[in-house]
Amino acid sequence: MFTGIVQELGKVNTFENGRLSIKETNTASKINIGDSISVNGVCLTAINVGNKMFEVDVINETISRTNLGDLLVEDSVNLELALQPSDRMGGHIVQGHIDCRGLISSLATNDASHIIAIEVDCKFMKYIVEKGFIAIDGISLTVSKVSGNVFEVSIIPHTFSVTNLSLRKVGDYVNLEVDITAKYIESIILSQSNPSGD
Numbered sequence: 001m002f003t004g005i006v007q008e009l010g011k012v013n014t015f016e017n018g019r020l021s022i023k024e025t026n027t028a029s030k031i032n033i034g035d036s037i038s039v040n041g042v043c044l045t046a047i048n049v050g051n052k053m054f055e056v057d058v059i060n061e062t063i064s065r066t067n068l069g070d071l072l073v074e075d076s077v078n079l080e081l082a083l084q085p086s087d088r089m090g091g092h093i094v095q096g097h098i099d100c101r102g103l104i105s106s107l108a109t110n111d112a113s114h115i116i117a118i119e120v121d122c123k124f125m126k127y128i129v130e131k132g133f134i135a136i137d138g139i140s141l142t143v144s145k146v147s148g149n150v151f152e153v154s155i156i157p158h159t160f161s162v163t164n165l166s167l168r169k170v171g172d173y174v175n176l177e178v179d180i181t182a183k184y185i186e187s188i189i190l191s192q193s194n195p196s197g198d
Contacts, residue, residue: 002038004091004133004140006078006163010039012071013053018060020044020068023053027079036096038080040164041138041175042066043096066098067137067173076164078138091140092133095180100124101173102136105150113154115144116165118174122149126186127178135177139163 010025022028022039031037031046031054038044044056063069071077083089102118109115118136120128128134128151132143139159145152160166168174 001083002043002080002094002096002138003083003087003089004080004094004135004138006080006139006159008079009076009162009164010079012073012075012077014073015058015071018058018063019055020058020071021053021055022077022079025052025054025079027081028052028054030081036082038078038082038094038096038138040067040077041094041096041135041177042068042098062098065100066175067101068175070173076167078163080138092135093180094135094138094140094177096138097177098175099127099178100176102176104168104170104172104174107168107170110154112157114157114160114165115152115154116168117150117152118176119150120176124176124178125149125151127182129182132182133179135175137164137174139165 008025008027010022013021013023028049031049033046035046036043046054047057048055058068100121102120105119106117130143130146134143141153143151144154
């Protein structure tokens with residue numbers, strides 16, 4: 001489990017045959033083989049750890065559902081270590097299980113904030129509400145506006161500068177994880193309305 005508070009940016013060293021190597025990261029010193037780590041919001045397992053680098057395996061299902069398949073050498077990725085019992089819950093509960101990819105449809109700056117509009121598959125919009133949580137590339141953010149199959153987030157300068165959102169452009173795909181609480185509530189309501197499961 002994660003909180004959506006990005007701890008560091010790493011860079012893609014290599015990505016071949018499903019093996020993703022991340023370099024230039026101090027996070028590696030805190031990882032043991034077998035540990036979970038969030039890479040652009042995707043929960044992955046460290047299978048090799050070295051000096052300021054680590055490696056993870058990325059299966060085809062993950063590649064098809066996320067933007068990891070678009071990564072190129074030297075691309076920056078958001079990193080977060082798994083939550084520990086003593087850690088602060090600075091964002092919201094993030095599982096690292098990506099629901100879908102979203103398409104950045106516009107980028108703007110308003111006063112001190114950066115506004116990003118993201119187009120989403122309509123079937124996921126029911127989980128996205130104004131003032132609700134959403135994780136974008138592993139970043140815990142608050143939805144500021146919803147219209148049709150597009151939602152907006154407003155990002156403070158600090159978050160913008162310490163994550164890879166500052167490198168994003170219109171037409172890029174980002175990983176989206178909706179608030180798991182909404183899914184649980186939906187499941188409970190559906191089970192109560194149809195207790196027999198028919």
